Amino acid sequence: MASKTVSRTPVALPQKAVGVHQAAKGHDLKILPSQVSVTNKPKLVNPAEQSPEPRVTTAGAPSEAVESKRSPTNLNDSSNSGSSDSKVSSTRSEQASKTDLDVNDIRSSRENSVDQEKKTSEPCSVKDSSGSAKVSDGATSLAKTSGSAKVSDRADNVESGKSSICRGSTGSDVSDESTCSSFSSSINKPHKANDMRWEAIQAVRARDGVLGLSQFRLLKRLGCGDIGSVYLSELSGTKCYFAMKVMDKASLASRKKLLRAQTEREILQSLDHPFLPTLYSHFETDKFSCLVMEFCPGGDLHTLRQRQPGKYFSEQAVKFYVAEVLLSLEYLHMLGIVYRDLKPENVLVRDDGHIMLSDFDLSLRCAVSPTLVKTSSIDSDPQRKNSTYCAQPACIEPACIQPSCVVPTTCFSPRIFSSRSKKDRKPKNEIGNQVSPLPELIAEPSNARSMSFVGTHEYLAPEIIKGEGHGSAVDWWTFGIFLYELLFGKTPFKGSGNRATLFNVVGQPLRFPESPVVSFAARDLIRGLLVKEPQHRLAYKRGATEIKQHPFFEGVNWALIRCATPPEIPRPVDYDRLPIPAAPANEKAAVAVTDQKSDKYLEFDFF
Ligand SMILES: Nc1ncnc2c1ncn2[C@@H]1O[C@H](COP(=O)(O)OP(=O)(O)OP(=O)(O)O)[C@@H](O)[C@H]1O
DSSP, X not given: OOOOOOBOOEEEEXXXXXXXXXXXXXXOOOEEEOSSOOOSSTTOBOGGGGOOSOOOOOSOOOTTOOSOBOOOOOOOOXXXXXXXXXXXXXXXXXXXXXXXXXXXXHHHHHHHHHHHHHHHHGGGOHHHHHHHHHHTTTOOGGGHHHHHHHHHHHHHHXXXXXXXXXXXXXGGGTBTTSOOOHHHHHHHOGGGTTOHHXXXXXXXXXXXXXXXXXXXXXXXXXXXXXXXXXXXXXXXTTTEEEEEEEEEHHHHHHTTOHHHHHHHHHHHHHOOOTTSOOEEEEEEOSSEEEEEEEOOTTOBHHHHHHTSGGGSOOHHHHHHHHHHHHHHHHHHHHTTEEOXXXXXXXXXXXXXXXXXXXXXXXXXXXXXXXXXXXXXXXXXXXXXXXXXXXXXXXXOSGGGOOGGGSSOTTTSOGGGOOOOOGXXXXXXXXXXXXXXXXXXXXXXXXXXXXXXXXXXXXXXXXXXXXXXXXXXXXXXXXXXXXXXXXXXXXXXXXXSSHHHHHHHHHHSOOOOOSSSOOOHHHHHHHHHHOOSSGGGSTTTTTTHHHHHTSGGGTTOOGXXXXXXXXXXXXXXXXXXXXXXXXXXXXXXXXXXXXXXXXXXXXXXXXX
């Protein structure tokens, strides 16, 4: 029987700390300005932290949900500027002035390309323009630039640093505000070079000049998040299916979530990884901002876990899922992205059973300097390790960290390989001491510091709750909670309410239930990850590499994991039998979009 659904609500409160100690004295939990001074490296840029409102998810739970779904809370309060706030603001504006040129370059190139696109699309825009009018209240697709310009203007001031982070593949490859050629698309996303969906999108673009809402049939609402609704959609007449996130721009603006939406879009544009979403296109109408992504028919791991006997996964299945999540976090960290919202709800299952990490609107972007470390002997002393063989890559600019060339032969010469003798090496089977024969690329953005209160209560790291400032180590904490939840069917610090949960995270020791029985290696890994002080946490220094070498992952072929057989493969979707979505409950907010084929109305509510 379905039970009541309660939201696992993430929080996003910039520059503030939750007054845990205050609450401990019996007061209500309060949001207090942090006592802790801010970053020592002014590289941190996070537009999402500007958003000042509570984040409450109202829909999106699966109909058969039997346990709560947790969505992030956003308790941002930008009006309250404590001392740490002003420090952050000044570093942000410093950063902004340094990189203004980049941002302006990007903006002007977008404007230029819109102009170009207008010219090229005019001669063959008959079908396109009539279609657009239906969904954008008569506005041409070019009107959308005015809407987005506002977003950019604001963003330029606060998040200039990040634009360089994503520069390698900034939206030009996917955005229909800008130049879109199939050539640039496949270059910027080499993993998608043979993807039929890319080709279909490019073909429609070539035919119609521009891609917009009118070329898609929205078939079914998949879910609804804080900043938009996600629809299963077909690129009309192609039998290519996508997940389209539709965001109401006025609603985003009134709830001060434009920057958060922009963060998500820019992060999506920069990704090219098998376990991360592909953004096929982005376009805007007068009212909506739309992201066209890969559709995952397998649902999310939260829902899938509830279907397992005992509501937990087998250790084998867990190993598979967390290994793929680990690779995606490693990749994100290499791009200078701290994810911050890992939980089973955000891990979707693709049609082939592999995972896709979704939802980037709470992510933090920062600079990262990848370092190649040659370690012939893995010992627990990171000082010693780093002092032995260490090479800075030739290109340490974030823009150089192209997803496809993370360990490019041109950047890293073979001469750094160590020639230590065999007798110096430690035995392979020592726990945590497996010999790694290859140089390790360490790209942990360890200088990132944020004071924001961001995440989902059961998943929040202690340093976030205490307002001590946090960096990429929060992802390793959440990775530990995630592993625990998949194995045991519950999180380790959940209390009777959010407040109790926060107390438990900070003050309660980690305990394991007696059942189900879980291997020593799994518990050992969780213990290493759920260390309350981030600097003593596993992966603090060397990131994912440390975790990959843990015995829990023994036997995992990291390079070929995408060829491994997944624990479960979703049933194929019969797209021809999808029901037309029912009329929305909220008629006032409904938007009608004409289904071009059947002339039926598809109606959906936005917020
Ligand atoms: N690519 C996708 N394929 C299939 N379903 C998706 C896809 N992306 C999102 N969904 C579904 O749509 C729902 C809403 O997603 P969305 O990312 O907008 O919000 P969310 O995950 O609830 O988080 P947030 O509130 O932080 O935006 C998700 O819960 C998921 O079930």
